[in-house]
Amino acid sequence: MTVVAVLGAGKIGELVLSGLLRAGWPADKLLVTTRRSTRGEELHERYGIRAVDNATAVAEADVLAIAVKPQDAGALLAEIGATVPAGKLIVSLCAGLPTSFFAARLPEGTPVVRVMTNTPALVDEAMTAISAGPHATGDHLAVAEEMFKPLGATIRVPESQQDAVTALSGSGPAYFYLLVEAMVDAGILLGLPRQVAHDLIVQTAIGSAVMLRDSGEHPVKLREAVTSPAGTTISAIRELENHGVRAALLAALEAARDRAREIAAQSA
Ligand SMILES: NC(=O)C1=CN([C@@H]2O[C@H](COP(=O)(O)OP(=O)(O)OC[C@H]3O[C@@H](n4cnc5c(N)ncnc54)[C@H](O)[C@@H]3O)[C@@H](O)[C@H]2O)C=CC1
Numbered sequence: 506m507t508v509v510a511v512l513g514a515g516k517i518g519e520l521v522l523s524g525l526l527r528a529g530w531p532a533d534k535l536l537v538t539t540r541r542s543t544r545g546e547e548l549h550e551r552y553g554i555r556a557v558d559n560a561t562a563v564a565e566a567d568v569l570a571i572a573v574k575p576q577d578a579g580a581l582l583a584e585i586g587a588t589v590p591a592g593k594l595i596v597s598l599c600a601g602l603p604t605s606f607f608a609a610r611l612p613e614g615t616p617v618v619r620v621m622t623n624t625p626a627l628v629d630e631a632m633t634a635i636s637a638g639p640h641a642t643g644d645h646l647a648v649a650e651e652m653f654k655p656l657g658a659t660i661r662v663p664e665s666q667q668d669a670v671t672a673l674s675g676s677g678p679a680y681f682y683l684l685v686e687a688m689v690d691a692g693i694l695l696g697l698p699r700q701v702a703h704d705l706i707v708q709t710a711i712g713s714a715v716m717l718r719d720s721g722e723h724p725v726k727l728r729e730a731v732t733s734p735a736g737t738t739i740s741a742i743r744e745l746e747n748h749g750v751r752a753a754l755l756a757a758l759e760a761a762r763d764r765a766r767e768i769a770a771q772s773a
């Protein structure tokens with residue numbers, strides 16, 4: 506069975522490892538590398554996986570999943586790049602970095618797949634977009650899918666779309682959490698106890714999300730069904746439009762996409 510090493514076990518690296526274990530990936534087919542040895546020991550105790558150094562991971566794993574910050578990827582590749590044997594699959598989880606960044610620092614012919622997942626992987630509800638980079642075949646994409654399908658939904662996209670994907674689904678959970686946080690505050694403004702406001706809006710978010718996924722209806726239809734003539738909802742929507750929420754979202758996602766491009770430019 507494929508041995509996967511996660512290089513850099515912060516939030517996303519741990520989330521991938523824990524998801525693979527939940528899906529039944531044997532612990533002895535997983536390796537992790539960390540910058541601090543105490544972090545490696547912690548992960549070993551928590552999951553029973555071996556924490557090794559980057560050189561051991563390169564030697565023993567079939568797939569190297571790069572989960573360091575994009576700003577740290579250059580240093581990591583300077584350390585391991587020349588030693589990566591032919592045929593190892595590189596799966597990058599790094600926002601912004603194009604697969605050409607990896608190809609330029611790895612032996613010629615090394616297959617690279619670029620992946621953008623998100624934190625709901627923690628509850629097996631991730632959205633993961635997968636793109637083939639240099640030398641990546643259908644079989645390599647299938648390996649990436651085997652890793653990420655148990656963590657939620659997967660989609661294949663051309664790499665040219667990955668910065669937009671990062672802005673939408675990679676960062677997306679943060680936008681929903683911000684909205685929920687703001688709506689809880691609004692509930693408090695209206696006089697509700699914090700816990701009641703929290704419970705009301707979290708269940709409303711879950712119900713709305715399930716309807717978005719399962720009803721087959723366009724979001725406009727779902728919103729119209731809530732919006733009674735001369736009712737309460739349209740009064741709220743007028744305020745949202747007056748305050749430019751729609752325009753703010755367009756600008757926000759454009760800013761996230763631009764930041765992904767900037768990260769790539771700064772790393773080149
Ligand atoms: N946090 C998120 O929601 C998402 C993050 N990503 C991407 O995942 C990657 C990781 O992000 P986070 O987990 O949020 O960052 P993080 O900072 O929590 O984790 C990165 C880890 O890499 C370790 N590290 C750095 N250099 C290393 C080296 N040479 N050898 C071994 N370990 C090393 C650091 O000590 C740290 O624990 C980033 O590239 C980010 O763009 C992708 C999708 C979503």
Ligand SMILES: O=C(O)[C@@H]1CCC=N1
Nearest residue numbers: 600671674675676677
């Ligand atoms: O904020 C970031 O850069 C990472 C990438 C997508 C989500 N978090």
